[in-house]
Amino acid sequence: MKKIPLLINALLIPFLAWSAHAQPIITAEKIWIREAPPTIDVLAAYMTLHNPTDQDITLICVKSPAFTDIMFHKTEIVNDIAKMRHADEIIIPAHTSFDLAPGGFHMMLMGKKYQLKKGDEVELTLIFKKINNKKIIATVKKSITD
Numbered sequence: 001m002k003k004i005p006l007l008i009n010a011l012l013i014p015f016l017a018w019s020a021h022a023q024p025i026i027t028a029e030k031i032w033i034r035e036a037p038p039t040i041d042v043l044a045a046y047m048t049l050h051n052p053t054d055q056d057i058t059l060i061c062v063k064s065p066a067f068t069d070i071m072f073h074k075t076e077i078v079n080d081i082a083k084m085r086h087a088d089e090i091i092i093p094a095h096t097s098f099d100l101a102p103g104g105f106h107m108m109l110m111g112k113k114y115q116l117k118k119g120d121e122v123e124l125t126l127i128f129k130k131i132n133n134k135k136i137i138a139t140v141k142k143s144i145t146d
């Protein structure tokens with residue numbers, strides 16, 4: 001009988017170590033989607049991502065039940081005209097916050113599957129290189145201060 005607790009411990013300790021390591025370590029705040037007229041199918045999402053770890057973390061894609069496709073864009077001013085440049089991934093450097101905000105990086109939400117209005121909440125799944133996915137909730141707003 002005395003051997004049983006030892007066996008359980010031997011199984012449990014590696015499991016606990018594994019599950020602690022598998023926790024998402026990125027935090028996201030100020031997560032919002034800019035409200036658009038009903039005829040517009042492409043929206044933009046903004047947020048601040050924080051990486052508290054010693055390693056750079058790479059966001060490789062985002063999925064949502066509300067959109068068919070999500071891409072990363074950066075707005076840049078070229079000859080006084082705002083243009084959007086595609087980015088393959090977003091790197092959040094160690095011990096740094098990364099802002100996705102109007103006029104800079106954003107998530108371009110393509111192919112809206114249903115109407116979204118102010119106050120609605122949309123699930124986004126952030127998919128990272130090397131660390132676990134993280135589900136977050138974005139709120140539809142007219143502006144960040146809305």
Ligand SMILES: [Cu+2]
Binds near residue numbers: 044073074084107108
């Ligand atoms: Cu864009």
